[in-house]
Amino acid sequence: MSKVVAIMSMSLDGYVADLNDGVTEVFDWYFNSGDVAFHAGGADPMTFKVSAPSAEHLRALWSELGAVLTGRRTFDKAEGWGGNHAWGPAFVLTHHIPAGWPRPNPNVHFVTDGIESAVKQAKAAAGGKSVGVHGADTIQQLLNAGLLDAIRVDIAALLLGSGVRLFDHLADAPAVLGSPRVIAGIGVTHLRYPVRKAGSNDRAS
Template sequence: MSRVIAIMSMSLDGYVADPDDGVAEVFDWYTAGDVELRTGGSDPMTFRLSPASAEHFRALTSELGAVLTGRRTFEVAGGWGGNHAWGPAFVLCHAVPAGWPRPDSSVHFVTDGIESAVAQARAAAGGKAVGVHGADTIRQCLDAGLLDELTIDLAAVLLGAGVRLFDDLSDVPARLGNPAVIAGDGVTHLRYPVLGSTRPGGTR
C-alpha cells in the first residue's frame, strides 16, 4: 500500500506561515544555494538549493506519485496551473470550487472526508507514496492514523506567531521514530516515521 508522507516547511518555533499567511521565511532555503532544480507540472518553478537540500528534495519527490492537500493550500497555490508537479492532486474541501474541475487538469476534489481523500490519492499514486500538504490536512491524517511519515524542513527562523502545524491534535501523545537528518543551508531536513498514538484506544 502507498505510504502517506506529510511534507511541510516550518519555523523553529512551529509555524508554517506568518499571521498574514506569508511563507517566505520558511521557504528561504529554496533559494539558498547554487544547485538549480526545476519542478514539473503546469506551473513549474526553479529552485536554487544547497547540495544537501537538493539531494534531499530529489530523493523525496522521486518517491511521490500523488499529492493530497486542503482547500487553503490549493487556493494559495492557484491550483498549480491545473497539474501538480508531484502527480494527481486531491483537494480535501467541503464544496468543489467554482470553475473546477477543469479539462486537462489532474486536480480532483474530495468532499466526503479524509479517509476517502487518502484512499483516492493512494489509488492514483500507482504504488508510489502520497505527499500531504497543508497544516489542517496533515493534522487530520495524524488524528485518523493515516500518516506513515512526517517530513519537516525546519527553517532557521523564529516567526513568533502565525499558523502552527501541530495545534489542536486530538490523537496525542503521538509516537515518532528516530529521524533521518540532513543539514542544509538555513534548514534542517527531518524525516520521522509515525509510530502512532500512545493514548489508550488511540489509532495504530
C-alpha cells in the same frame, strides 16, 4: 505499498505560515540557500537554488511521490497549481467544489466525502508511490485519524514568532514518533520521522 507522508517547511518555533498565510520566510531556503539548481515540474515550473545536501534531499523526495493530498486553504493559496501539480494528481479535501472547477483534463480532483476517501483515492492514483500531504489542517486530520505514515519537515533557520502552527490540534498528545533521519542543509535542516502506529516500529519510514 503507498505511504502517506506529510511534507511541510516550518520555522524552528513551529510555524508554517505567518498570520496572513504568507510563506516567504519559511520557503526562503528553496531559493537562497545554495548554488545547486533543482528544477520543479508542474504547470508553472520553478527552479530552486539550494545547497548540495538539500538538492539530494529534493531529488529523493520528488522521485518518491506519485500524488498529493491537500486542503482547500492550500489549494486556494496556490491558485490550484495551474491545474497541474508537480507531484502528480492532486486531491483536494473540501466541502464545496470551487467555481470554475473541475477543468478539462486536469490533474486536480476534489474530495467532498471525507479524509478516508481522500486517502484511498490518492493512494490509488499514486501507483505504489507515496502520497505527499500539504497543509497544517489536513496533516492534523490525518494524524488524528491514524492515517499518516511519516512526517517530512524542513526546519528553516528562523523564528517566525506567530502564525499558523503545524501541530495545533492533536487529538492524542503526546504523540511519540520514531527515530528521525536528518539531512543538514544550509539555512535548513531536513527531518523525516516515521509515525508510530499500533504494532509498528520506527523503521517504517
